[in-house]
Amino acid sequence: MSLKITLINAAELAAIPSGELLLVDCRFDLADPGKGQREYPEGHIPGAVFASLDRDLSDLSRQAEGLGRHPLPLEAAFNTLLSRWGWRAGMQVVSYDMAGGALAAARLWWMLRLVGVQAAVLDGGYAAWLAAGLPAETGESASRSPSKLSMHYDPGQVVLDHAALSSGFSGQLLDARAAPRFRGDVEPLDRVGGHVPGALNRPFFDNLGSNGCFKPAEQLRAEFADLLGTTAPRQVVHMCGSGVTACHNLLAMEHAGLHGSRLYAPSWSGWVSDPWRPVAKG
Numbered sequence: 001m002s003l004k005i006t007l008i009n010a011a012e013l014a015a016i017p018s019g020e021l022l023l024v025d026c027r028f029d030l031a032d033p034g035k036g037q038r039e040y041p042e043g044h045i046p047g048a049v050f051a052s053l054d055r056d057l058s059d060l061s062r063q064a065e066g067l068g069r070h071p072l073p074l075e076a077a078f079n080t081l082l083s084r085w086g087w088r089a090g091m092q093v094v095s096y097d098m099a100g101g102a103l104a105a106a107r108l109w110w111m112l113r114l115v116g117v118q119a120a121v122l123d124g125g126y127a128a129w130l131a132a133g134l135p136a137e138t139g140e141s142a143s144r145s146p147s148k149l150s151m152h153y154d155p156g157q158v159v160l161d162h163a164a165l166s167s168g169f170s171g172q173l174l175d176a177r178a179a180p181r182f183r184g185d186v187e188p189l190d191r192v193g194g195h196v197p198g199a200l201n202r203p204f205f206d207n208l209g210s211n212g213c214f215k216p217a218e219q220l221r222a223e224f225a226d227l228l229g230t231t232a233p234r235q236v237v238h239m240c241g242s243g244v245t246a247c248h249n250l251l252a253m254e255h256a257g258l259h260g261s262r263l264y265a266p267s268w269s270g271w272v273s274d275p276w277r278p279v280a281k282g
Helices: 010-014 035-042 060-065 075-085 104-114 125-131 179-183 217-228 246-255 267-271
Strands: 021-025 092-096 119-122 172-175 236-239 262-264
Touching: 010 125, 092 104, 092 125, 104 119, 104 246, 119 125, 172 217, 172 246, 217 246, 236 246, 236 267, 246 262
Parallel strands: 021 092, 092 119, 172 236, 236 262
Antiparallel strands: none
16 A cells, blocks of 8 residues: 555545554534534544544643643653554554644644654545545444554654744744734734744645645645745745644645645744744734
8 A cells, every 4th residue: 555645535545444544533623622522423434533632632731831822742642642543654644624634634644744654634624525425433433452652753844942933044934824813913812913023924724725625736836836936845934823724834835745844833822922022013
């Protein structure tokens, strides 16, 4: 089996034998954090395990460290999670959320890349699976035999140090939040609105077509080129409000063949945790 490493469609996913697959349901609603977990037993793709953005893909106990609203879990915690799910080397991982991979599905995809695990996001999410007439399963997933893992985050793919963006930073920040938040017109979640000086804005939902699936790779490549100009992909550092929807832009660039960009994991909520850091408006 050839592993998928960015996007996979519903038909391709349905063709993978279950023993070669770790499927993860990442449905999450920022306005109702428990919604995804409530909906999971009511119906999910057969064989999928459930991942909570707040509980599994973040360590909320670390918020006071200035790491943003969704701090990256420690390596040991992420190893324990993958072990509990029964992931083993060579196993294809596919994450999905409701539609478009905009929240935790892309976040899990990026975290897996961070420890060297190839993964893909279901293009169009659970909605695309159901639209294809494919079956759903109710109840909880069957338990899996745990594996023994000891993997490490690749520091070259993530920026955690705020100072790295203000002292000698020669890259280009790309902010995935909606334009009104980027400009500072509104700020429903964080201490202050605006953006890091010098950042450009690419709202993550611009990666999707009207059908809720990602735009073709060629179209995404052209759109990012128009925005970034001559900036090389490896000079791009993605951010958003808390390091979640920024993963959507990173995924879109990888799908478009623009390889090697990084994530500023604390993102805006981490940046404004110190009131002395500069804030740009407009």
